[in-house]
Amino acid sequence: MDESRRIEQYQSLVKRMSPKRPVLRNVLWAFFAGGVISLAGQGIMWWFERQGMSAQAAASPTTVVLIGIGALVTGLGWYDRLAKRAGMGAILPITGFANAMVAPAMEFKSEGLIMGVGARLFTIAGPVLVYGMTAAFLVALLRYLITGVA
């Protein structure tokens, strides 16, 4: 048998025989874990509103509190255990962003504050920021071109 044909056959066999990810379980976990985090965020926001803030003003301190909780739970070594089960349900909320910043900071502390923590802090979160900002810019530009509102 021709070598490249044999390799092709092997790769399709690997694909076919690979154990499947438990998609249904993962999706349910993601839905409920993500839901619980969002619910907590909503609760925190209501609390700020009850202190007399407007809904718009309450959004920023809510984000700060959630980031704080995400960072704390990462530092305690629990966030990775949650994300292992909850997947995107834990990665997508702002607490996941905090995790993506704190985890490399902890990991690379041993290389020092400049080249370790400083240089590696955005290793995971960097791409999210780059493409998030690019997307925001493009959408804003489109809106300006279409509606004329900056």
Added chain:
Amino acid sequence: MPVTRLGAHTYGIEGVSLTSSAAVVGPKEGEGPLGSEFDQVWNDDRHGEGTFEKAERALLVASQNLALQKAAWSWRSVDLVLGGDLLDQIVSTDFAARTHGRPLLGLFAACAVFTEALGLAALLVAGQGFRRVMVSAVSHHFTAERQFRFPIELGTQRPPTAAWTATAAGTVLVTVEDGPLVVDSVTFGRVLDWAGKDPNDMGGAMAPAAIDTISRHLSDTGRSPSAYDAIYTGDLGNFGLQMAQVLAEQQGLDLTPGLKDCGLALYDRKRQDVHNGGSGPGCAAAVFSGPLVRRLTSGRLQRILLVATGALFSPTTYQQGETIPCVAHAVSVRRFAREERAVLS
């Protein structure tokens, strides 16, 4: 003649013994099914060291010192140290050599380095120049995670084929002097790349290399698989072992009584959440230097073929979309029977 060329890839060896061995492992490995057969089990992954890199080095040194102690050898009597690890520039092996001060040949073959070193050591000792050679390999779960994957505390989801790098070190002492075990043949493997691309499925990528080396070994030595009580691959894990069996069947290679795998034996997959099973240079090294050596010495096993398997990629190559080249090296180790010893003396 102490070394005989048995075929294109295999060398028969006479007069080379393994005189002692030692395996030191981390806490998770200690909780696995082989836990009681290692020489030392650490209570925590750091073992009082400031970084995991230092802990990996300490693990290696602990297994080396213990093997020497068991054989009542001094460091000064060791002619050569052979070995490797997974870290860039094999720093664990190199840095550990700063303190022992013996000549060092640092090797890299990813997780296949233990049998590469053992095979080379056996040939060097059989060549009658070196008398006492130390062979070791080490890996640490948390140093490998940092180098090949993500920060430890980052939330990620691992696919079912992902391997768990073992925190483990194994050392064996190879010598011309009598010992309970002998190395009788060595087959060095070719690098095969069957287009596996997924660093989370090294088992599937390495299976072709493992079967290639095993089939070459068997045809060069003229042995059937039943000449071995067990053929142990290094770290194919659950899925890789399955693929290896399928490949063997396709090639008409009857591997009864069947393949076993060090990575699969090291953990309880149901209980320990290691997905595909264990991996890393220390995996094959510790499973051999601890449990397998014990079983061979006690006579529970008479002869085994150890085939450590390595996926030879780096984070740069897989990010650049390259496929994963793999290699496997095989060493046949058997019990040195009492009757043989009587005849020789």
